[in-house]
Amino acid sequence: MIVFGANNIISPLGWTSEENFKNILEGKTGLTIQDDKELSDVAFPVAKIKEIDIQQHLEEYPDVVGYSKLEQLCILSLKQIIANVDVKNPKTGFVFSTTKGNVDLLKEEEPGNDVYLGNTAQSIANYFGFQNTPHVISNACISGLAAIVFAKRMISSGIYDQVVLLGADILSKFIVSGFQSFQSLSAEPCKPYDANRDGLSLGEAVGSIILYKKEGEDNSGEIEVVNGAISNDANHISGPSRTGEGLYRAIQQATRNNARIDVISSHGTATPYNDDMESHAISRSGLSDVPVSGLKGYFGHTLGAAGIIESIISTMALKENVVIATKGIQQQGVVQPITVANENIATSTRELLKLMSGFGGCNAAVYFKKHE
Amino acid sequence: MPLFTLKNMSKIIKELVIEQGTVLLNGETFFKGESTEIGPFLKSLYKHLELKYGKYFKMDLLSKLGFLGAEILIDGANEIVPETDEVALVFANASSSLNTDANYQESIADIPSPAVFVYTLPNIVIGEISIRHKFYGEHMFFIQTEYNKEELLKYTESLFAETNTKYAIVGWLEVDMNNEYNAQLMLCSK
CATH class of the missing domain: 3.40.47.10 (Thiolase/Chalcone synthase)
Incomplete structure (x- = not known):
């Protein structure tokens, strides 16, 4: 049986899964109207992780400061779940799901190698010392769920006993302008399934979870x-x-x-x-x-x-x-x-x-x- | 006859390599273009295949490369029938959609184009091949720093074992930011 283990979410609603869950049950939203010219020429509703929060969390880990924003968030998320994972074990897999990774670097004169998703995944893997090469999955908006499907199959077929899954995307003008060009962004916080719904709202978040093969009789709560x-x-x-x-x-x-x-x-x-x-x-x-x-x-x-x-x-x-x-x-x-x-x-x-x-x-x- | 059989159960029916203006099918020259440059080369290959498919002209380079590769592999493979969920598409590359991403990035300051933005995803080529042949099946796009055939074949084996998949088009499909291209594709069967 393949089960969910330790997990973490970093989003505007919190820095742990529990904090996010609690805020969601209370009906809070991460969506706020932001007038951020780095992202959009017009103010729009978006769920953006506060820069000040990131800086605060980085204070504890000075060795993470030199990474890109996306990689920083990924490392901070994985740190919360990885303590008991044997990263050197050949039966431990690492899967990174992202749609656009560090695409914000393309605006630089010299974007460098970090725009390659494989390099991003490898830097994160190296930080934690994973022995296996990371698997990177990029399938548009289903990427995160596709990564769960992939990890499940890799465990079922005996290639891994456990997989550390990481999904991440951050906001950039690249992404925001693209959805704007499709006229898919709502001027108000999104209204799923509503008769007057008129588009989506974007957000940024990182999630990480361990999937593993559970053996033994007692499966209660799994x-x-x-x-x-x-x-x-x-x-x-x-x-x-x-x-x-x-x-x-x-x-x-x-x-x-x-x-x-x-x-x-x-x-x-x-x-x-x-x-x-x-x-x-x-x-x-x-x-x-x-x-x-x-x-x-x-x-x-x-x-x-x-x-x-x-x-x-x-x-x-x-x-x-x-x-x-x-x-x-x-x-x-x-x-x-x-x-x-x-x-x-x-x-x-x-x-x-x-x-x-x-x-x-x-x-x-x-x-x-x-x-x- | 399969070229060779993998450790487990799948067979590789055909192998295709597209690079430097040349298409090799099962190790033999299938087509050689006059130009090795991606634009003119793909144009000449499209003409050579005598295709009439209007959607082709809207595609970005990565989608064109994968689309034509799939056409060559599927042509004459009578076991591949359209309207099926038995054909999986499993691809990988190093540059994701960066070739188109860079074009889109340049357009942002001007007028961002939805027709370009939609191709800033590597898996769009999977959609294009699926639309062409009505493939409803399993699919995945991996990013690898260099071609890792084993990763793709392992995953394909798991599709043969756990899903309706009976055939799969599997392999490397790369167009980088300098318009360098390389395709190494296989048609596999369960």
């Missing part, structure tokens, strides 16, 4: 990564399938038509097309009555970190028997019937489906189960 799947829409490179084809297929493969899902942690970006697409895939899968919890209203869309941090929060909620409210929704308005959780619901939950979709028509689904 979060099992049962199965995962990735599927393509085969329809359009920047627009999701109108029928949710790829996501529907990913759900079928991940659950093997054999799950009794209690809660869906959705992608829920709050773009008109994405949320409609998800409603198709969810209802086609016969899951219209299952509460849908979308976390973008708390974190914004954190790209390569999203699959990791949203899986951490959603599995914590599973343990606490709570379905987290989809923040930002007022009046549900998607084309197919689904049940969006618009407030925190205390209810017994055991089986969780995590969904992600992204540019390139990619979709991922992971099926988690809590052991009582």
Whole structure:
């Protein structure tokens, strides 16, 4: 059985998974209106980690100061979970998920080697002394969930006994202007599944988690990564399938038509097309009555970190028997019937489906189960 | 006949190398362009393949390279049928989408283009191949500092073992910031 172990989230909502979880249960959001010319010519809602907080955390670790901002956050996150990991063990894998890595360096005259994602991963791996070469996964917005799927398969096939997973992306003008050029950014904090939703909000975060092979009889309280799947829409490179084809297929493969899902942690970006697409895939899968919890209203869309941090929060909620409210929704308005959780619901939950979709028509689904 | 069989179960049916203006298929010259420069070379290869696919002209260089590579591998492989989730696409490179990223970065000060921005992701080539052949299957884009075939084949083996995947197009697909290119692709079967 492959289970979730120690984990950490760094986001505007906190520097540990617990702090993030607590703030989310209290309905707080990391999204604030920022007038930051480094990111955008116009003020816009965004979930940005405070520079002063980063500096404060770095005071403890002067040897991390020389790294890029992205690498600093990655190292600070991994430091929180790695104490008991044997990084020299050939059966310990390290997986780094990112959409754009240090792309902000491209604005420099001489961007240097840190723009290469492989180098970024290797610097982080070297800091901790990992023996194995890091695996780097870059699959647009599903990267973090794809990394969980990859790690699960590497453990199932006996290549690793444990995998340290890291997902990270930071805000840059590169990313912000790109989404602005698509007119996909909302002028207000995003409103997933709302009738008046008009776009996504971006965020930055780092998440890290250990996946490992658990042996022995007593599995109580464990979060099992049962199965995962990735599927393509085969329809359009920047627009999701109108029928949710790829996501529907990913759900079928991940659950093997054999799950009794209690809660869906959705992608829920709050773009008109994405949320409609998800409603198709969810209802086609016969899951219209299952509460849908979308976390973008708390974190914004954190790209390569999203699959990791949203899986951490959603599995914590599973343990606490709570379905987290989809923040930002007022009046549900998607084309197919689904049940969006618009407030925190205390209810017994055991089986969780995590969904992600992204540019390139990619979709991922992971099926988690809590052991009582 | 497979070229060789891996330790476990998968077979490599075809191998393709595209570099320096030349396409080698199973070790033999399949096409040699007049120019080795990526733009003119890919144009001549597209013409040579006698394709008529309007979407091709909108693609960035990485997508064009991967698209044409996949066309050559799939052509004549009768076991590969469209509308399937049995074909996986597993690629890697060192430069991610940096070739297009650099172009996009230059446009930011001017008018950022969504048509360029969408290609600032390495996995878009997977989307392009999937759209062309209606492949709904498993896919992954890895970044490696240098081509690590073993990593990709190990992952492909796990797809054969755990998913509906029966065939896979696997390999290296690189276009760097200096327009240097290199593709080393395999068509594998379970």
